[in-house]
Amino acid sequence: MTMQQTAPARVDAMLEDLRTLVEIESPSRDLTALKASADAVAAVIEHRLGVRATLVQSEAGPHVHWSGGGEPKVLILGHHDTVFPLGTLERRPFKVADGRVSGPGVFDMLGGLVQAVHGLALLDDRSGVEILVTADEEVGSHHSRALIEERALACGAVLVFEGAAEGGALKTGRKGCGSFEVLITGRASHAGLEPAAGVNALIEAAHQVLDIAAFSRPDIGTTVTPTVASAGTQDNVVPAQATVSVDVRVESAEEKKRVEAAFAGLTPHIEGAQVSVRGAVGRPPMPESASAELMAVARRLVPGIQGTAVGGGSDGNFTAALGVPTLDGLGAVGGGAHADHEFLQLDTMAPRAQLVAQLVAAIQAGPLSTGEPSS
Known part of the structure; x- marks a missing residue:
């Protein structure tokens, strides 16, 4: 697979x-x-790459799949859903100013999708390349x-083009x-006339929050964070129901099992x-380890490029867990994911598109292993 000897990707x-x-x-x-x-x-994929993409219907909305033909060798992975509700665009329109592009989804992850497509457009031969853009990441x-x-x-x-x-x-x-x-279930009663007749789900929830927070092991990268709680119906009623939502992040399969078992073992404190x-x-x-081979290739192509582990998840988690070499964060350079200051x-758009083309060409040439140490 060779690169076109023409101008770089047009910004x-x-x-x-x-x-x-x-x-x-x-x-x-x-x-x-x-x-x-x-x-x-x-439509963007077809316009830039010349081959029609297929919509794969699902209960979450259509996924977009494209193939350059030939034996599959590399999957370009992304998503087209965003976290912003309808109407955000009116308040925060697409804008290019002072060297930045802003608007809902430019960083997470529509900019990455565009860079990936334009990078592939630099290749003379796109056989073996697939694109999958999902609707529910x-x-x-x-x-x-x-x-x-x-x-x-x-x-x-x-x-992965996050x-x-x-x-x-x-x-x-x-x-x-x-x-x-x-989910905590208690028993309602009048808070003034007979509070003792009730079973206070809010107090039970407070006990559970403390138990749950103790599942964290930040020393080994495990965070267990209660984030949202709700309880009760009226200020003079002992609450019969309460809920606590919890965010969990782990660095190992062993911690995944431990935390899931800990949640399964929660027991009430109040009779x-x-x-x-x-x-x-x-x-x-x-x-x-899942990214070591591909990161070595990226470093060979762009000396000095950095790699880092992060706390957030992506669809790359699924592919890496299968043992498939996976490199993430190839999308937009910017910041403010999920926030109003997203940019x-x-x-960086043209250089990242160029990197896409170089990486795909290197993967097509194979094998991945470079003999370089991983980090």
């Missing part, structure tokens, strides 16, 4: 495609919006995971992550209260 063309995608808002779970977004992603990838795993195993190498880490570093490892909901739990560590950890650094 004006990338901005044109990025504006198109950003201005079609795509909040997770909004099936109408996601259909429009998937159509737009497929921001809400757990429950309806895309099987497809992601299928195509990752078929291809044998995965490049936003880069600080300073443009690639993401070489990720924590496993999940969420739990603890008459009941405790039930639902949830799991849905995204397994992405160990740094993409304009002068």
